[in-house]
Amino acid sequence: MQPSRGCISLADELNLVGSSCRGTFNNTTDSNLYRSNLARLFSQKLYNEGGNSNYNKSSYGEDPEKVYGLYQCRGDVTKQTCQSCINSTIGDTLNYCNESTTAILWYDECVMRYSDRPFSFTFESRPALGRSNGININASDLVTVKKAFNQSFSKLIAELATSSELKFETVSENLSSSFTLYTLGQCIPDLSTEDCRACLNSAAQLVEYEKRSSRYLYPSCGVGFNLMNSSADEPITPVQAPTSSGDDSGNGKENKTWIPVVVTVSAVATVGLLGFFAWRVHIKHRKNEEEKANSQVIRLLRLRDGIGNNDNTYEGDQNQWIHGSRICYGRIIFCQIRRFQFRSFTSRDYKWEKEQ
Known part of the structure; x- marks a missing residue:
């Protein structure tokens, strides 16, 4: 919308x-x-x-x-x-x-x-939301990941259901020298231990463990995992070297095919990562430049008499980026993390002051 x-x-x-x-x-x-x-x-x-x-x-x-x-x-x-x-x-x-x-x-x-009604702090399974990153784990690694996944979530649920008032836990497990499985879970603190455990178990059954990253969220709790890989070439499950036989022709052909594929995957992954980090650096640099240029950043005063007030005034550059509010026709809504710009607004409709 x-x-x-x-x-x-x-x-x-x-x-x-x-x-x-x-x-x-x-x-x-x-x-x-x-x-x-x-x-x-x-x-x-x-x-x-x-x-x-x-x-x-x-x-x-x-x-x-x-x-x-x-x-x-x-x-x-x-x-x-x-x-x-x-x-x-x-x-x-x-x-x-x-x-x-x-x-x-x-x-x-x-x-x-x-x-518009008081909350009932019991296990609620509706509405629910599932999200995955769309990248599949190699079929040969599914057994290993599924086993690690079950172990991690069992440990996480056992610790979380009886944990501190935050009812929040994370667990990490190294699957190989390059792969680490991170799991996370959280319950609403007002949830009972029994309902928290039931909620987490239900959500854990619905995450897509065949993906690299997945989460499942209820109103009462949420779980998620992320499989991190520091090496694009290493499989999670170590592959044993083929045993030598009298006919080496098949092995020679397989090696000639395998090496270029690995190099290609590695090169693509490297280029992709470099491009991603370059983009992040560019965005961060641009954001810093914008914030430096806003030497007269202004913010919305908290209005005591409602969301909107037509008796207030604004003093400042109407082309300036505004930090601290969402602006609509005749209405002001507190939203400090967004940035907006005046366009064809009458100055008498809003009251502002310069950032301290």
């Missing part, structure tokens, strides 16, 4: 993996007030808590426009990243789930949920 008309959106800094939007507004609910309560809940109460904890839940407003919300950041992200992820959900919610009373948004860094 494209951003609302009037919004000028640039690339996200956080990765939205997927979302699920459900429920519609009835005749007794003021949809505008519900959205306003939702924005206040995440931009104020939950955003502030993101600097203290990787998980929290709260509510805002009065029935029937009362909103219940929670966030859970991945157990290994910083508090700053956690707050950025919470902040990102506000704009994405209005983009993807603007007409819904209940939603869940999964990011690489966090998961966000809101609803």
Whole structure:
């Protein structure tokens, strides 16, 4: 779904993996007030808590426009990243789930949920989301990977279900000198030990272990793995050298075919990696240059009287990149991780101040 008309959106800094939007507004609910309560809940109460904890839940407003919300950041992200992820959900919610009373948004860094009803902290299997990177593991390695996969997830689930309040664990296992299997799992902290274990076991059965990377996400928990290879040429399962026989013609032909293939794969992988890193360096350099050029970066003041206010003023260059907000016709939505540019907006509609 494209951003609302009037919004000028640039690339996200956080990765939205997927979302699920459900429920519609009835005749007794003021949809505008519900959205306003939702924005206040995440931009104020939950955003502030993101600097203290990787998980929290709260509510805002009065029935029937009362909103219940929670966030859970991945157990290994910083508090700053956690707050950025919470902040990102506000704009994405209005983009993807603007007409819904209940939603869940999964990011690489966090998961966000809101609803017009209190949450039930039991194992929930719907909605669910599965993602894989599309690269298959060699057929000859599937047995080895499947065995390692089962061992890693068994260890992870045993540790995670009874772990600390974060209910987050990672496990790494070396499969060979070049291959390492990384597994990750996390449960909602309010989930019981039994429900956490059941949720993780169910999700682990649905990841695609024949892929190099896969994850499966429920509202209550999520699991994933990544098979990393530091050498493009080495198989996971060592291949034994063929035994010598009286007729060497077949072996000679096989060797002549194998060597060019290995060189080609290695060359392609090397060129691909070099191209990827060159692109990343270019993007980082361009971003740094943009930020240096913005010597008068301005940010949106937190409005005390609602999402939009037509009595405010803006002072500054209207061609300047704006850090800290999503701008739409007549509306301002807190979204600090995005960058936008004024285009044909009247200055009297917005209130800004220079970055301190």
